[in-house]
Amino acid sequence: MAKTQPYTLAAVCPAGRDRAGRPAHTHWTFQQLDRESDAVARHVLERGGITRGVRTVLMVKPSLEFFALTFALFKTGAIPVLIDPGMGIKNIGQCLAEAEPEAFIGIPLANLARRLLGWGKATLRTVLPVAPPCKDWYARGNKPWLVTDEPYPIAPTRADEVAAILFTSGSTGVPKGAVYTHSIFDAQVAVLRDLYGLGPGEIDLCTFPLFALFAPALGMTAIIPEMDFTRPAQVSPGMIFQTIQDFGVTNMFGSPALIRRVGDHGARHGIKLPTIRRVISAGAPVPAEVLGTFATMLEPGASLTTPYGATESLPVCSIDSHEILNETRDLTDRGAGVCVGRPVGDVEVKIIRISDEPITSWSADLSLPDGAIGEIVVRGPVVTREYVNRPESTTLAKIAIPGQGGDVYHRMGDVGYRDDQGRIWFCGRKAHRVVTLEETLFTIPCEAIFNTHPAVFRTALVGVGPRGAMKPVLCVERQRAATAAGKTKERPLSKEALRRELLELGARHPQTKGITTILFHKAFPVDIRHNAKIFREKLAVWAAGRLR
The missing domain is CATH 3.30.300.30 (ANL, C-terminal domain)
Structure with missing residues (x-):
């Protein structure tokens, strides 16, 4: 992207307010981000011993440094370990113990917690503090985007080599580290590009940090809004609307809670979002009324889609709000479950008999007929094959496919069924x-x-x-109770x-x-x-x- 559109904005981040109180921003073009990540890889990571195969915890807030560090880690072939700080102190400690990181890159607060709580004490050998704007990183005193070094030689990683460890949200227990390979990331980028038509020229509003990384990888401009990313349900709708209008945002990702809050505010105030072509919401089922409310702000040709998946496999299915509002919502209200759409790309979805026990090997007689509720299992290029240092969890969640070179079906932990149109209906978590x-x-x-x-x-x-x-x-x-100004509040x-x-x-x-x-x-x-x-x-x- 740096070669094909060097002067296009790659990332835009909030930088406080100017003297008049207006939002200020800082940014990098694709060329600047490429040079910055080259400089970080060469002068920061390599000097710190963070090279190919080194597991590296990254605890940095959404910022230009977050983008530069992540892509620099990929360039060196290091393995980013990405942990959501919202999972809780106890869970973070356990996750880091399981991930066995060798390096830690974090903001001062994360480093303080690391020292006080002993995170990764048994395995860490390199610690790099990050204090934006990170002036202490560069021993030579150069601003990284002015560095004129030769391009950094990207590590010659293999498709099946570990690329990153991403931890689940832990909604049904202690979070688990899903092992991502480079081929999985490559497949995800391809699926998202082809499924939603994402690519250069799009302006992407990123309200979930990990998804923000896909924007520059797809050639989109990533706009980071001013918000607390750990509390999307408390986001300021006014700030979201202002950011959309300031940058002409065309694509937006948001959790159901954020979509609800922003949509309710917009509907009450008659706000329209003419630049938005596409809204994507995931993380949990999105109620039809939430989709309907948000859709009132969009132009008729805009899409509002809800992909289905998990950290271990994303995306699996996708469905558009038009199909939900015009076809499936009435069935949902009558107890049919939530329709999550049809499988995407090369993903294969099966419904099997519900079991709480391990299934060591795949066989055709596990499958259930259409209409029968069972476990949802998936197979394909976006499916992870194991958890880091969790052999029991891996055994419970993966079904080996004989004769397929280690290929597996992943048990989503969800129950549902397939209808006669090939759509998958979600009926909840198996454990629930x-x-x-x-x-x-x-x-x-x-x-x-x-x-x-x-x-x-x-x-x-x-x-x-x-x-x-x-x-x-x-x-x-x-x-x-939330009523518009001037209306009587019902008892x-x-x-x-x-x-x-x-x-x-x-x-x-x-x-x-x-x-x-x-x-x-x-x-x-x-x-x-x-x-x-x-x-x-x-x-x-x-x-x-x-x-x-």
Whole structure:
């Protein structure tokens, strides 16, 4: 990209305010980013012993340095270890112990935590502090983008060589490090380019740091907004709108929580986003009403899509909001699950019998017919084959395919089914299914029925008691009243009245008629990364305590 469009902006980052209070920004062109990452690779990483195969923790906030460091690590052939700081102090310590990093690059706060908590103490041998604008990095005193060295010789890595370790969000347990190879990243770039038509000329608003790296790789300009990336549900809609308008953003990625917040604000104020061609939302199921609300701001030809996947395999499927709003949402509201679309690229999706035990070898008799709910398993060039130093987790999550040179099916940890049109329907996490004496209840289909009530913000179905004899409990987070200025605020339903109406609603559907216990929760615990995945395990413990 530096050769084909050297003077096009590659990355734009916030840099405070000018004297008039207007947002200020700093940026690099593709040529500058290429030279910067060359300089960092040669004068910072190599001098620090960070070369091919060295596992390197990178804990740097979204910034120009984040882009330069990441691409410099790839140029040297080092292995970035990317950990979301929102996963919690205890989880970070365990993840770093498993990743066995040899080098650590972090901002002062991350380095302070590393020293106090002993992160990576057993294996770290190189520590590079990062204090933007990183003046202390360059012993020669040169500004890196003015360095006139020869281009850095990119390490001759192989397709099957480890490229990075990306940790999962840990929504159903301790986060696991998915091992990415260079071929997986290459396949992801190709799929995203072909599936969504991404490429040079696009202006990408990056509200999730790891996805921001795909923008320059695809030739897009990455715009980093002024926001707290660990709390997307609390983003300032005004700042998002101003950034879109200031730069003529054409593409935007956002978690469901961010899309909800920005869409609600935009709908209330009649805001339009004429430059946006495409919005992509992932991380958790996106309610149809959230898609519908956000779509009111877009031009008729713009797309709003929701890819399905996981850290271990992304993307797997994709579906457009037009299909959701015009075809599948009514079925979702009646308990059919959430349609996540058709498999993308060369990804192969199978539905197999549900099991909590390892499956050592693939066989055709594992597959279920269309319409039957089972485990979702996937195979393809974007699928990771193992977790770092987690052999038990790898055994549980991967199914070896005989005679295919180590190829595997990855067990997504989700349940769902395939319809007669080849679409995949998501019915929840396998670990969250509620197995009673009479039946098995799946979270997403059951919750969707109750979520149609206007006084409900969201619900979570949990099981109390041992599996096989669980008591189904519906946890309910009520809708927060938010009315436009000048309108009368309606008096909310009492808990007793809402409980009665929800029980009546559930009794009308076969999959929810057995749910007779309802508890109200002030605010569900959710993941930090997307602020959308509900921690049902925590709610199950809370519900058990309430029912004693």
